[in-house]
Amino acid sequence: xxxxxxxxxxxxxxxxxxxxxxxxxxxxxxxxxxxxxxxxxxxxxxxxxxxxxxxxxxxxxxxxxxxxxxxxxxxxxxxxxxxxxxxxxxxxxxxxxxxxxxxxxxxxxxxxxxxxxxxxxxxxxxxxxxxxxxxxxxxxxxxxxxxxxxxxxxxxxxxxxxxxxxxxxxxxxxxxxxxxxxxxxxxxxxxxxxxxxxxxxxxxxxxxxxxxxxxxxxxxxxxxxxxxxxxxxxxxxxxxxxxxxxxxxxxxxxxxxxxxxxxxxxxxxxxxxxxxx
Amino acid sequence: xxxxxxxxxxxxxxxxxxxxxxxxxxxxxxxxxxxxxxxxxxxxxxxxxxxxxxxxxxxxxxxxxxxxxxxxxxxxxxxxxxxxxxxxxxxxxxxxxxxxxxxxxxxxxxxxxxxxxxxxxxxxxxxxxxxxxxxxxxxxxxxxxxxxxxxxxxxxxxxxxxxxxxxxxxxxxxxxxxxxxxxxxxxxxxxxxxxxxxxxxxxxxxxxxxxxxxxxxxxxxxxxxxxxxxxxxxxxxxxxxxxxxxxxxxxxxxxxxxxxxxxxxxxxxxxxxxxxxxxxxxxxxxxxxxxxxxxxxxxxxxxxxxxxxxxxxxxxxxxxxxxxxxxxxxxxxxxxxxxxxxxxxxxxxxxxxxxx
Numbered sequence: 118x119x120x121x122x123x124x125x126x127x128x129x130x131x132x133x134x135x136x137x138x139x140x141x142x143x144x145x146x147x148x149x150x151x152x153x154x155x156x157x158x159x160x161x162x163x164x165x166x167x168x169x170x171x172x173x174x175x176x177x178x179x180x181x182x183x184x185x186x187x188x189x190x191x192x193x194x195x196x197x198x199x200x201x202x203x204x205x206x207x208x209x210x211x212x213x214x215x216x217x218x219x220x221x222x223x224x225x226x227x228x229x230x231x232x233x234x235x236x237x238x239x240x241x242x243x244x245x246x247x248x249x250x251x252x253x254x255x256x257x258x259x260x261x262x263x264x265x266x267x268x269x270x271x272x273x274x275x276x277x278x279x280x281x282x283x284x285x286x287x288x289x290x291x292x293x294x295x296x297x298x299x300x301x302x303x304x305x306x307x308x309x310x311x312x313x314x315x316x317x318x319x320x321x322x323x324x325x326x327x328x329x330x331x332x333x334x335x336x337x338x339x340x341x342x343x344x345x346x347x348x349x350x351x352x353x354x355x356x357x358x359x360x361x362x363x364x365x366x367x368x369x370x371x372x373x374x375x376x377x378x379x380x381x382x383x384x385x386x387x388x389x390x391x392x393x394x
Numbered sequence: 395x396x397x398x399x400x401x402x403x404x405x406x407x408x409x410x411x412x413x414x415x416x417x418x419x420x421x422x423x424x425x426x427x428x429x430x431x432x433x434x435x436x437x438x439x440x441x442x443x444x445x446x447x448x449x450x451x452x453x454x455x456x457x458x459x460x461x462x463x464x465x466x467x468x469x470x471x472x473x474x475x476x477x478x479x480x481x482x483x484x485x486x487x488x489x490x491x492x493x494x495x496x497x498x499x500x501x502x503x504x505x506x507x508x509x510x511x512x513x514x515x516x517x518x519x520x521x522x523x524x525x526x527x528x529x530x531x532x533x534x535x536x537x538x539x540x541x542x543x544x545x546x547x548x549x550x551x552x553x554x555x556x557x558x559x560x561x562x563x564x565x566x567x568x569x570x571x572x573x574x575x576x577x578x579x580x581x582x583x584x585x586x587x588x589x590x591x592x593x594x595x596x597x598x599x600x601x602x603x604x605x606x607x608x609x610x611x612x613x614x615x616x617x618x619x620x621x622x623x624x625x626x627x628x629x630x631x632x633x634x635x636x637x638x639x640x641x642x643x644x645x646x647x648x649x650x651x652x653x654x655x656x657x658x659x660x661x662x663x664x665x666x667x668x669x670x671x672x673x674x675x676x677x678x679x680x681x682x683x684x685x686x687x688x689x690x691x692x693x694x695x696x697x698x699x700x701x702x703x704x705x706x707x708x709x710x711x712x713x714x715x716x717x718x719x720x721x722x723x724x725x726x727x728x729x730x731x732x733x734x735x736x737x738x739x740x741x742x743x744x745x746x747x748x749x750x
Binding site: 164167168169188189190191192193195197199202203205206207208209211212213215216217218219222225226227228233274276 | 641
């Protein structure tokens with residue numbers, strides 16, 4: 118079954134078209150990561166899938182056009198963790214994660230015992246119980262990212278959208294969070310759609326990569342097909358070397374030749390300078 | 395330290411002891427407001443006299459006829475009005491802080507009070523020129539005009555504070571509020587100059603007129619206060635959800651703009667009604683919700699109801715100070731609240747700067 122079906126997606130931000138007809142399909146249970154240079158429209162694509170901005174074209178979630186879902190229904194289908202979520206001052210982790218139950222709480226109503234139980238389960242699953250009374254703002258970056266994830270999981274939505282989930286984390290916490298997401302995906306049968314800047318990490322975790330460049334899909338396929346020196350040179354204007362890793366290709370940035378000491382005779386078989394479009 | 399299991403704790407909710415503390419504070423403040431003044435009466439006797447107001451209760455309080463009249467006819471309406479106005483301003487302040495996600499928001503600083511003031515001035519001025527008689531009671535059109543002015547002002551402040559930028563910093567909104575306040579005050583002054591006959595009345599009203607409070611004012615304020623309080627209190631959870639930002643609130647299934655407009659209207663209605671009967675009293679909406687937050691927690695489901703209780707107590711005590719410090723003369727109550735509020739504002743500004 119298809120979890121996300123996007124076709125002909127166009128989005129305007131401030132009068133400028135940012136996405137020019139994007140097509141994308143994500144199967145249920147799949148992990149797809151959108152990569153691309155800054156300004157390519159990755160976050161915009163995620164926000165459109167989450168129904169958080171107006172768009173032209175069509176977005177379907179689990180077979181239902183997004184436009185036909187009411188907000189609360191959509192919130193039960195899709196949970197989003199923004200790139201840098203707002204941390205409400207003074208809010209305890211438990212209360213923050215409880216906000217994830219909002220789509221199940223009637224307007225002007227309050228959390229039920231079932232909501233509280235669901236949240237306690239999520240906190241236990243993410244090893245966050247001991248933090249439940251702590252203010253969110255006092256948590257470290259890694260703990261905080263887990264709390265953001267917990268809030269999204271508390272929504273009980275089968276589709277998880279993560280915008281740069283690891284950009285604020287060190288390398289160890291990046292792995293910890295991504296392993297956690299992968300484990301949750303398997304245990305909860307979640308579909309995961311993320312954006313990511315670290316290409317090696319993106320390739321290691323995702324089943325499929327979508328390379329977005331200047332608002333268009335430039336490549337879509339398994340990491341081995343998308344993470345190629347030629348594609349990355351063309352779309353990122355970056356000099357990289359792609360080497361084989363245990364879980365997919367690893368992308369190593371290489372300092373451009375022109376700025377390296379000219380006296381070095383053998384450049385070591387670097388690819389040529391990126392084309393200047 | 396962090397590896398130790400934290401205390402098992404339920405979700406944020408209004409704890410009984412804080413509710414009791416708030417009610418006690420309001421009662422103590424009310425009793426003090428009734429007992430003390432140019433004539434000091436024993437609080438126990440005043441309490442007994444209050445119980446006598448309940449049908450079927452007869453207690454000998456030991457107060458003379460004249461003292462009973464001071465308590466029930468002079469001071470009681472004033473204290474009740476102080477409680478209501480304080481509750482409204484503190485509630486509105488807490489609500490604005492949530493709606494704008496801005497710790498500095500206060501009905502006075504956002505220009506809402508000035509807008510309500512202008513609306514009320516227009517209503518008084520029109521009435522003054524048409525009937526020409528001494529106005530003892532405020533005309534019923536005053537709260538309506540004040541509400542129109544309050545909503546106009548808050549919309550203007552919000553629009554001005556968001557010109558040219560997508561995310562508003564706390565200070566931008568307050569700067570816009572200052573500009574709007576000044577502009578509205580200028581119009582108000584102009585109107586006053588054109589209507590010299592009403593100038594005295596409006597001025598005494600601007601500086602806070604709990605002094606002339608009567609049951610008429612209480613009855614005028616009560617329905618608006620009830621609607622405003624009920625609406626805002628029912629939306630405490632939505633304000634908590636809004637605190638994670640509009641986009642996340644939307645992703646949680648909320649209509650952030652819809653909730654925001656409704657809450658703005660409700661808080662402005664309460665502010666306008668309070669301003670219409672009491673004049674411009676600043677900083678209550680800043681001091682009280684922040685103090686409550688520090689003491690009892692930051693969830694709006696806690697902050698809003700407790701702000702009403704502590705706001706009621708605070709304004710009643712401020713009014714007591716206003717009429718006793720320089721007795722038999724009275725200081726305008728707005729002067730008392732500003733005396734405590736302005737330093738508090740600096741404190742909040744400093745801590746909110748450090749946090750961002």
